[in-house]
Amino acid sequence: xxxxxxxxxxxxxxxxxxxxxxxxxxxxxxxxxxxxxxxxxxxxxxxxxxxxxxxxxxxxxxxxxxxxxxxxxxxxxxxxxxxxxxxxxxxxxxxxxxxxxxxxxxxxxxxxxxxxxxxxxxxxxxxxxxxxxxxxxxxxxxxxxxxxxxxxxxxxxxxxxxxxxxxxxxxxxxxxxxxxxxxxxxxxxxxxxxxxxxxxxxxxxxxxxxxxxxxxxxxxxxxxxxxxxxxxxxxxxxxxxxxxxxxxxxxxxxxxxxxxxxxxxxxxxxxxxxxxxxxxxxxxxxxxxxxxxxxxxxxxxxxxxxxxxxxxxxxxxxxxxxxxxxxx
Ligand SMILES: [Zn+2]
Numbered sequence: 639x640x641x642x643x644x645x646x647x648x649x650x651x652x653x654x655x656x657x658x659x660x661x662x663x664x665x666x667x668x669x670x671x672x673x674x675x676x677x678x679x680x681x682x683x684x685x686x687x688x689x690x691x692x693x694x695x696x697x698x699x700x701x702x703x704x705x706x707x708x709x710x711x712x713x714x715x716x717x718x719x720x721x722x723x724x725x726x727x728x729x730x731x732x733x734x735x736x737x738x739x740x741x742x743x744x745x746x747x748x749x750x751x752x753x754x755x756x757x758x759x760x761x762x763x764x765x766x767x768x769x770x771x772x773x774x775x776x777x778x779x780x781x782x783x784x785x786x787x788x789x790x791x792x793x794x795x796x797x798x799x800x801x802x803x804x805x806x807x808x809x810x811x812x813x814x815x816x817x818x819x820x821x822x823x824x825x826x827x828x829x830x831x832x833x834x835x836x837x838x839x840x841x842x843x844x845x846x847x848x849x850x851x852x853x854x855x856x857x858x859x860x861x862x863x864x865x866x867x868x869x870x871x872x873x874x875x876x877x878x879x880x881x882x883x884x885x886x887x888x889x890x891x892x893x894x895x896x897x898x899x900x901x902x903x904x905x906x907x908x909x910x911x912x913x914x915x916x917x918x919x920x921x922x923x924x925x926x927x928x929x930x931x932x933x934x935x936x937x938x939x940x941x942x943x944x945x946x947x948x949x950x951x952x953x954x955x956x957x958x959x960x961x962x963x964x965x966x
Contacts, residue, residue, distance in 0.1 A: 677820075677858065677859060678816070679770065680809065680812035680813050682759065682766050682813070683723075683727070683758065683760065684766055685759075685760050685763050687727070687759070688726075688727035688731060688759055689727070690730070690731070690734055690746070691738065692763075693744045693762075694743075694745065697745060697762055697776055697777065698776070698777035699774050699777070700776075700777055701774055702775060703772070703773060703774070703821045703823075704775040704787050704788055704789045704821060705787040705823070706787060706788045706823070707788070707791065707817050707823060707827065707828045708784075708788045708791070708830065708831055708833075708834070709790075709793065709814075709828070709829070709831070709844065709848065709851070710748060710790055710791065710792045710830075710831045710839050711792070711793050711796060711797045712733065712751075712794050712795065712796075713796045713841075719754070720754075720755075721753070721754050721756075721803070721805065722755060723757050725755065726757035726759055726794070727759070730746070730751055730759045730761070733746055733747075733748075733751065733761070733792065734761075737779070741779075743779045745761075746761035746762050746778075747761065747778055747779040747780045747792075748762065748790035749762050749769075749776055749790055750765060750766075750789070750790075750791045751791070751792045751793075752793050752794065752810045753794045753809075754794050754795055754805070754806050755803075755805055755806075756805025756808060756809040757809065758812075758813050761778070761790075761792065762779075765789075769816075770820065771820075772821060775787075780792075780831075781834045782919070782939075783939075788834075789821075790831075791810065791813060793806055794806065797843045797845075799841075799842075800841075800843060801843055802843070802844055811854050811858075814851060814855055815854075815855045815858045815859060819859055824861065824864060825855045825859070825861055825862075825863040825864075826852060826863055826866040828848065829848070830844070832871045833868045833938055834938050834939065835919070835938060835939050836910075836935045836936060836937030836938065837937065838931055839931075867958075867959040868938060868955060869937060869938040869942075869954075869958070870958055870959070870962065870964050871936070871938075871964075872884060872935070872936040872937075873902060873932070873934070873936070874903070875902060876902040877902070878900060878961065878962035879961040879962050880958045880962040881900050881902045881906070882898050882899070883958065884936055885897065885898040885899070885906055886898050887944045888909045888913070890946070893905075893909035893912070895908070895909065896909050902936075906934075907934035908934065910934045911933045913943060914933065914940060917940070917943060919939055941954070
């Protein structure tokens, strides 16, 4: 109840601010939609608002809906404590420049960005218009091998240790709720980048809060939140039965230096890095960020290459989750 009341107040406030600002500078403030209740369209600044560069090629729009909504954190570039709208626009431009010039992509990788101050911006061109339509999907570049099926949202900041600022959280919740409603995406299909790749993105703190996000979105849309275990992300320093299981599996693949003692040590890290190299994913991590993960994390893209056919994928995920429940 408390959350509902807070949200209603915030929407009234935001509506008032928007109405005033539209009168003053019509082009500068996107109007939040008046339709609907809990899934109304939040104010999203389009590429035109923040003066994005034109994409190097026309963006691809698929004739199908996406399956997942994926949360990232930016880490770099241009991560600052500034919570102004101007800073949100600066961050959007810095990310686009980095993705186009640094990574060689046609445009910003993610479809949307949420700033620390709670400003939402469109990332890849046309993303807002296409989500609004609810039937098609703008192909982004933010989750390797899954870009045909994910809508990615970059959260400005580094959430490995720090908690998410409240304005960002609220904006993220508004946007995810809206996208989930437009595409009828079940709350349990709201994921973190690490649910697809061996990366720490979106950071342990934000990742641990995704259950809360799924619940919030489920409550707002009146939908139940299903349980969907994922592959654990294991890395140096971790301990537990899931680590021991990984070590047995690495040894079975020929990594005889790895001892099955349940501690993710440097020998385990090296064996995992070898596995990633073999599969061409060693340098992948979160390419949307200028920050590189340390290599040798065992995550969602590597587990399927390691496990045996003794169990199905779902059974393996359940098994590992039961061995060592990890909320990060
Ligand atoms: Zn990411």
